Amino acid sequence: MSHGTVILRPEKLEVHGIVKRFPGGRRRPEVTAVDGIDLTVRSGELVCIVGASGCGKSTLLNIIGGLESPTEGLVAVDGERVIGPGPDRGMIFQGYSLFPWKTVAQNIAFGLEELGWPREKRRERVAELVGVMGLEAWADRIPKELSGGMRQRVAIARALAPEPDVMLLDEPFGALDAQTKRVMQDHLLEVWRTTGATILMVTHDVEEAVYLASRVYVLTSHPGRVAAEVPVPFAPGDRVPALKRDPAFLDLRDQVQDLLLDQVRL
Amino acid sequence: MRLRRRTGRVMDRDDRGGGWAPVADAPQDAGPDGDHVIDWRNSLAAKRAPTRGTPQHELLRIREDISTRWRATLIATGLVLLAGLWLFMATGSSSDLLVPSPSETWGGAMRLYDDGVLFGDIWASVRRILFGYAISMAIAVVLGILMGSFRSADSLFESPIAFMRYIPATALVPLMLFWLGIDELPKITLIVIGSVFFNILMVADVARNVPKELINAAYTLGAGRLKVLRRVVLPHSLPGIIDVARINLAAAWAILVVAELLAAEEGLAFRIARAQRFRQIDEMFALLIIFGIIGIITDLSLRWLRNRSAPWARA
Numbered sequence: 411m412s413h414g415t416v417i418l419r420p421e422k423l424e425v426h427g428i429v430k431r432f433p434g435g436r437r438r439p440e441v442t443a444v445d446g447i448d449l450t451v452r453s454g455e456l457v458c459i460v461g462a463s464g465c466g467k468s469t470l471l472n473i474i475g476g477l478e479s480p481t482e483g484l485v486a487v488d489g490e491r492v493i494g495p496g497p498d499r500g501m502i503f504q505g506y507s508l509f510p511w512k513t514v515a516q517n518i519a520f521g522l523e524e525l526g527w528p529r530e531k532r533r534e535r536v537a538e539l540v541g542v543m544g545l546e547a548w549a550d551r552i553p554k555e556l557s558g559g560m561r562q563r564v565a566i567a568r569a570l571a572p573e574p575d576v577m578l579l580d581e582p583f584g585a586l587d588a589q590t591k592r593v594m595q596d597h598l599l600e601v602w603r604t605t606g607a608t609i610l611m612v613t614h615d616v617e618e619a620v621y622l623a624s625r626v627y628v629l630t631s632h633p634g635r636v637a638a639e640v641p642v643p644f645a646p647g648d649r650v651p652a653l654k655r656d657p658a659f660l661d662l663r664d665q666v667q668d669l670l671l672d673q674v675r676l
Numbered sequence: 677m678r679l680r681r682r683t684g685r686v687m688d689r690d691d692r693g694g695g696w697a698p699v700a701d702a703p704q705d706a707g708p709d710g711d712h713v714i715d716w717r718n719s720l721a722a723k724r725a726p727t728r729g730t731p732q733h734e735l736l737r738i739r740e741d742i743s744t745r746w747r748a749t750l751i752a753t754g755l756v757l758l759a760g761l762w763l764f765m766a767t768g769s770s771s772d773l774l775v776p777s778p779s780e781t782w783g784g785a786m787r788l789y790d791d792g793v794l795f796g797d798i799w800a801s802v803r804r805i806l807f808g809y810a811i812s813m814a815i816a817v818v819l820g821i822l823m824g825s826f827r828s829a830d831s832l833f834e835s836p837i838a839f840m841r842y843i844p845a846t847a848l849v850p851l852m853l854f855w856l857g858i859d860e861l862p863k864i865t866l867i868v869i870g871s872v873f874f875n876i877l878m879v880a881d882v883a884r885n886v887p888k889e890l891i892n893a894a895y896t897l898g899a900g901r902l903k904v905l906r907r908v909v910l911p912h913s914l915p916g917i918i919d920v921a922r923i924n925l926a927a928a929w930a931i932l933v934v935a936e937l938l939a940a941e942e943g944l945a946f947r948i949a950r951a952q953r954f955r956q957i958d959e960m961f962a963l964l965i966i967f968g969i970i971g972i973i974t975d976l977s978l979r980w981l982r983n984r985s986a987p988w989a990r991a
Contacts, residue, residue: 477892497898507889510988511911520907521897552988572898 420489428483445633458619461629500569784958808867816875824883845870870931882916915986
C-alpha cells in the first residue's frame with residue numbers, strides 16, 4: 411500500500427463547527443445557543459447527545475434536519491452538504507407531531523406519497539411498518555384515540571417509512587411515563603437492529619443514552635459545546651433490561667451523569 | 677360512643693373540639709363483642725361529622741357538563757321566556773308599542789305568502805348572501821392562509837386590511853349604489869366588502885395556529901412549501917375556517933339589509949321597508965322572525981359541517 415491512494419470516505423453524518431447565534435435587540439443581548447459543535451455518526455450507528463436544558467440540543471438537531479440554518483459551520487450527510495430539510499433525514503419530535511386528521515396508516519404513508527410511491531407499494535410498506543411497530547389493531551384510528559406510547563410508535567414508523575439515511579430523534583420519550591419509556595427504549599433498539607438505521611438521538615436522560623447508544627456526546631450549557639465523547643462498550647446483544655443493573659453499566663452511567671452535573675447551572 | 681373506621685382504627689369523640697380522634701388504648705381489631713362498633717359510613721354520626729371542602733351545585737360548576745335533563749329544561753325555559761316576553765308585550769295594555777300577537781304575525785306571514793312574494797323575497801336575499809359570502813370566503817381563505825403562513829404576506833397586507841376594516845361597510849352603501857347602480861352587483865359587492873376583511877384576519881389567525889411541529893414534520897417527510905400549505909396548513913385550518921364563516925355571516929346579513937332597505941325590488945329587508953310604509957307591523961314581525969330562523973338554520977348546519985368534516989377537532 412506504499413503507493414496506493416487513500417480515499418477518506420465521508421462518515422454517514424458529519425457536523426463541523428456548528429455555531430448558532432440568535433441576534434439580540436434592544437434590551438436583549440445576543441445569545442449563542444450552540445458554539446462550535448463537531449460530531450460524526452457512522453453508518454448504522456446509534457449515537458446519543460445528552461445535555462442539560464439550555465445546551466441547544468434541539469437547535470442542533472433542527473440544524474442537522476435542515477429546519478434551521480447555522481450561523482457558522484456545516485452539516486453533511488454522505489458527503490453532501492445539508493441546506494434544507496429532506497426525507498433523507500427523518501425526524502421524530504417529543505410532541506409526536508402526528509397529523510391529527512389522518513389515521514395511523516395515512517400518517518405513515520405521508521412521506522411515501524410525497525416521494526411519489528405507487529399506491530400498491532405504499533400499502534405494502536405501511537403494512538410492513540404497522541407490523542414492525544405492533545400497531546395492527548390501530549391502523550385505522552386517528553391519533554387522539556391513541557396513548558402516548560402508541561403515538562410515538564406511529565411517529566417512528568412515519569419517519570422510517572421513506573427509508574431515511576439518518577434518523578434524528580429529539581427527546582422522543584420525554585413525554586412518556588417511566589414504564590412506557592422503558593418499553594419504547596427496547597422497541598427502538600429492536601427497530602435499530604432489524605433496520606440497520608443510522609440514529610442520532612437527543613435526550614436529557616443519561617441512563618437512556620448509555621443504554622441505547624454506542625457513543626454518547628455530553629454537551630455543555632450556555633453555550634452548547636461538546637464537553638466529552640464517551641464510548642459505550644456494550645455489544646448490541648447485551649442491551650437488554652438487565653443491563654441497567656449491571657455494575658459496569660451503572661458505573662458508566664454515573665460517570666456521564668457527573669460530567670453532566672458539572673454543566674448544570676441554575 | 678366509639679366507632680370503627682373502615683381502616684380498622686377505633687375512633688372516639690375528641691374532647692378538645694367536635695372532631696374525632698383515634699383511641700390509643702382500644703383493641704384495634706376488636707370484634708362485635710368488644711367495644712361498641714358501628715360502620716362509620718352508614719352511621720348517623722358520619723352524617724353529623726364535621727365536613728371539609730365546599731360542595732358545588734351541578735348548575736354552578738365552572739366548565740363542567742350538566743345532565744341532559746337539566747340541559748333540555750334550560751333550553752326550553754329560554755325559549756319560553758322569549759315567547760313569554762313577546763306575549764307580554766303584545767297583550768300588555770300599558771305598552772304604547774304596537775306589538776302584534778303571534779296569531780297576528782302568523783296572519784301577516786300568510787298574507788305575504790298569498791301575495792306570492794314570501795319565497796321570492798327569501799330566495800332573493802339568500803341568493804345574494806350565498807354569492808357574496810362565497811366570494812368573500814374564497815378571498816379570505818387564500819389571503820388568510822398566505823398571511824398566516826408567510827410573514828412577508830402578513831407585513832404586506834395587514835395595514836391596508838386593518839384600515840379597510842375600520843371603515844364601516846354601511847358607510848359605503850351610498851357610494852356603491854352610486855357607482856354600481858341598484859342591481860344585484862352593488863349588493864353582492866357590499867356583502868363582500870362588509871365581511872371579507874374580518875374573514876381574512878380571522879382565517880389568518882386560524883392558519884397561524886397550525887403547530888410549527890406539524891409543518892416541520894411535513895418538511896422532513898419530503899413535502900415542499902406548496903405541499904405543506906395544501907396538505908398540512910389547509911386541512912388543519914379547515915374546522916377553524918368553517919367557524920370563522922359561521923361567526924361573520926351575521927355581518928354579511930347586516931350589510932345586505934342596509935343595501936336592500938335603500939334600493940331593491942325584492943328581498944326580506946326590502947319587504948320590511950314596504951311593510952313599514954303601509955304600517956303592516958304584523959308583516960314586519962313575520963319577516964324579522966324569518967331572519968332569525970334562517971340564521972339559526974345556517975348556524976346549526978355550519979356547526980354540523982364542521983363536526984362532520986373534522987371529527988378529529990371535536991372537543
